[in-house]
Amino acid sequence: MVKICCIGAGYVGGPTMAVIALKCPSIEVVVVDISEPRIAGWNSERLPIYEPGLDDVVRQCRGRNLFFSTEVHRHVGDADIVFVSVNTPTKTCGLGAGKAADLTYWESAARMIADVSRSDKIVVEKSTVPVKTAEAIEKILAHNGARGVRFQILSNPEFLAEGTAVQDLFAPDRVLIGGRDTPEGRAAVRALRDVYARWVPEDRIIATNLWSAELSKLAANAFLAQRISSVNAISALCEATGADVTQVAHSVGKDARIGPRFLAASVGFGGSCFQKDILNLVYICECYGLPEVAGYWREVIRINDYQKSRFVNRVVSSMFNTVAGKKVAVLGFAFKKDTGDTRETPAIDVCKGLLGDKAVVSIYDPQVTGEQVARDLAMNKFDWDHPRHLQPVMSATDLAKQVAVVPDAYEAARDAHAVCILTEWDEFRTLDYKRMFDAMHKPAFIFDGRNVIDPAKLRDIGFVVYAIGKPLDDWLKDMPAVA
Numbered sequence: 315m316v317k318i319c320c321i322g323a324g325y326v327g328g329p330t331m332a333v334i335a336l337k338c339p340s341i342e343v344v345v346v347d348i349s350e351p352r353i354a355g356w357n358s359e360r361l362p363i364y365e366p367g368l369d370d371v372v373r374q375c376r377g378r379n380l381f382f383s384t385e386v387h388r389h390v391g392d393a394d395i396v397f398v399s400v401n402t403p404t405k406t407c408g409l410g411a412g413k414a415a416d417l418t419y420w421e422s423a424a425r426m427i428a429d430v431s432r433s434d435k436i437v438v439e440k441s442t443v444p445v446k447t448a449e450a451i452e453k454i455l456a457h458n459g460a461r462g463v464r465f466q467i468l469s470n471p472e473f474l475a476e477g478t479a480v481q482d483l484f485a486p487d488r489v490l491i492g493g494r495d496t497p498e499g500r501a502a503v504r505a506l507r508d509v510y511a512r513w514v515p516e517d518r519i520i521a522t523n524l525w526s527a528e529l530s531k532l533a534a535n536a537f538l539a540q541r542i543s544s545v546n547a548i549s550a551l552c553e554a555t556g557a558d559v560t561q562v563a564h565s566v567g568k569d570a571r572i573g574p575r576f577l578a579a580s581v582g583f584g585g586s587c588f589q590k591d592i593l594n595l596v597y598i599c600e601c602y603g604l605p606e607v608a609g610y611w612r613e614v615i616r617i618n619d620y621q622k623s624r625f626v627n628r629v630v631s632s633m634f635n636t637v638a639g640k641k642v643a644v645l646g647f648a649f650k651k652d653t654g655d656t657r658e659t660p661a662i663d664v665c666k667g668l669l670g671d672k673a674v675v676s677i678y679d680p681q682v683t684g685e686q687v688a689r690d691l692a693m694n695k696f697d698w699d700h701p702r703h704l705q706p707v708m709s710a711t712d713l714a715k716q717v718a719v720v721p722d723a724y725e726a727a728r729d730a731h732a733v734c735i736l737t738e739w740d741e742f743r744t745l746d747y748k749r750m751f752d753a754m755h756k757p758a759f760i761f762d763g764r765n766v767i768d769p770a771k772l773r774d775i776g777f778v779v780y781a782i783g784k785p786l787d788d789w790l791k792d793m794p795a796v797a
């Protein structure tokens with residue numbers, strides 16, 4: 315029986331391995347992690363991540379051919395194929411701080427693989443890594459491995475999106491496998507291809523060289539994020555001119571060369587990867603002496619930051635230039651719908667902006683806990699991807715004074731001056747906004763950072779409405795949008 319071990323039981327390692335186990339009953343899959351609570355979560359009825367459809371997949375194969383364990387050394391030692399799916403955050407200090415990928419976790423995983431391996435292994439980069447990481451890993455394994463043990467490194471980046479991870483894994487647009495162009499390298503690519511080929515059509519499995527595979531992942535995320543920054547840049551111009559960004563995006567996306575997806579204007583993109591991977595790309599370009607290329611991609615991040623601060627400025631300037639002491643309801647804190655993940659969510663920057671202007675913020679999100687919100691709002695940039703014990707937690711008193719996390723949208727809006735919609739949860743489309751309006755101070759404002767409400771209907775109720783990239787209310791027309 316082929317044995318697979320995956321190091322890292324996170325948003326990628328957990329779902330990816332669960333689907334491999336489901337689709338390949340003859341393969342034993344063990345997911346290992348140094349985090350005991352995470353592994354305990356995977357072995358419990360309440361999985362550590364919220365992902366539609368995942369419970370069902372895990373229930374079908376856990377204990378059959380899918381296992382979660384903290385016995386990292388034993389399972390890595392036993393495996394034929396070792397996936398490495400550890401976090402690769404942005405460096406917070408030292409050379410390349412704020413841009414370069416921090417490969418500490420990756421390197422320690424690679425050294426551990428070398429230490430415990432007594433049989434040949436295929437080592438698969440699942441984490442998103444800088445181009446040429448495979449070369450560094452090869453060196454670590456070659457210099458530290460036991461005599462006679464051979465390693466083949468493959469790059470097999472993951473393209474799933476949170477919230478749709480299970481369906482993305484069931485029917486991927488493509489599976490990318492990069493390997494060495496040697497007999498051993500080609501055999502390793504074949505072995506991994508055979509795993510995916512059990513459910514992915516052959517023409518969707520692409521084999522490339524190692525560096526193309528590594529770079530394709532960074533490039534794909536950069537292209538996706540660039541589409542959002544493009545439409546968000548246009549959204550600012552829509553507000554200035556009276557155009558409607560939804561209509562513009564629809565018209566632009568009808569061009570088959572452009573396509574309709576991923577053109578929804580928003581308060582900004584979030585998530586653990588877009589910013590991190592683009593910064594990483596920027597750093598790599600700078601290292602290779604390509605400042606113009608680096609500058610081009612850096613603008614994608616700059617527009618994203620601009621979009622978030624533009625939103626905060628809209629809120630504050632509309633409300634007579636101050637939100638001090640005013641209650642602002644925040645609907646949605648996760649970085650997108652159908653996930654409880656808050657890493658790099660635009661809600662953090664928006665809430666911090668409002669708190670900086672002394673607002674009292676009342677947050678409702680169907681999947682995010684108060685503890686998580688407190689942690690996020692107290693954190694420095696990039697700290698979220700480092701161990702929990704190194705992260706500051708906002709004191710209970712500070713939290714109680716300015717931030718409340720409440721169990722539903724109506725409670726968030728009670729006695730509020732404004733509502734900000736920051737995540738596009740489906741339930742926000744069907745709320746009883748009249749009921750909310752009646753319970754709010756007047757004028758009652760609504761700021762829709764995700765275009766989930768119908769501005770005309772809410773204006774009829776009596777709200778002053780701002781929606782990203784939509785024609786402005788008279789109220790907002792003369793207010794400055796950007797500081």
Ligand SMILES: NC(=O)C1=CN([C@@H]2O[C@H](COP(=O)(O)OP(=O)(O)OC[C@H]3O[C@@H](n4cnc5c(N)ncnc54)[C@H](O)[C@@H]3O)[C@@H](O)[C@H]2O)C=CC1
Pocket residue numbers: 321322323324325326327346347348349352386399400401402419420422423440441442443472473474475476586587
């Ligand atoms: N989150 C996402 O949707 C996607 C993430 N990626 C990439 O996949 C990688 C992993 O991302 P996530 O799963 O989101 O991260 P995560 O933080 O959820 O999971 C990483 C796990 O690795 C564990 N870990 C770290 N060092 C370890 C070690 N030496 N031994 C054993 N376990 C160790 C951590 O305890 C953690 O549970 C990153 O490189 C990310 O860029 C790629 C595609 C999608």
Ligand SMILES: O=C(O)[C@H]1O[C@H](OP(=O)(O)OP(=O)(O)OC[C@H]2O[C@@H](n3ccc(=O)[nH]c3=O)[C@H](O)[C@@H]2O)[C@H](O)[C@@H](O)[C@@H]1O
Pocket residue numbers: 442472473474475476477535538542575576577578579580581582583584585586587588649650651
């Ligand atoms: O490498 C990764 O981590 C993953 O990053 C993204 O996936 P994810 O971040 O989970 O979610 P997306 O659906 O891409 O959304 C990212 C952010 O962009 C925002 N977004 C998305 C689409 C859009 O049209 N407008 C928009 O503002 C979302 O609300 C969210 O905040 C990519 O879509 C995945 O292919 C990739 O594997």
